[in-house]
Amino acid sequence: MKFWWGFLAGAFLGSVLTMWFVKERLQDNSSSEPQATAQNSLPDGFAEFLVRFSADSLYQMEHISFPLSGFPAYADSLTLARKDFRYLPDDWVLHKSFDPETGTFVQEFSIVSEDMVIENIQDPQSGFGMQRRFARLQGDWHLIYYAGINKVR
DSSP states (O other), X not given: OHHHHHXXXXXXXXXXHHHHHHHHHHSOOOXXXXXXXXXXXXXXXXXXXXXXXXXXXHHHHHTEEEEEEEEOTTOOHHHHXXXXXXXXXXXXXXXXXXXXXXXXXXXXXXXXXXXXXXXXXXXTTTTEEEEXXXXXXXXXXXXXXXXXXXXXX
């Protein structure tokens, strides 16, 4: 009986830690306060890049900084605690464009600088969300970080 109570307590603690790690990792840790913005005030060339990135699979693969930092969808507490998860080209699932009409998810961009944009897509009702970070490297935009869909609150 003690074993089951210990097991249940461990599972509960693991769930709480998972939610806490996901929330912490999805928050912007930059020293400057990014500003939320509409798509029309994104840095030059970013909106066009994102359209092509979402539509052209070869272009997408060429504009991802593999091995890509981040963490997988529905990550467990052990994966989050390691902080060394990386996406590889063979594991990558192509991203399509965001359609705000297909559900309750909300897309928001934060401009960190003229060369870095953070995209958060979240469902306020369920508390699930994902994050992508893009940076302009040598004149071209690249995906530099991806946190798959996880509970964020």
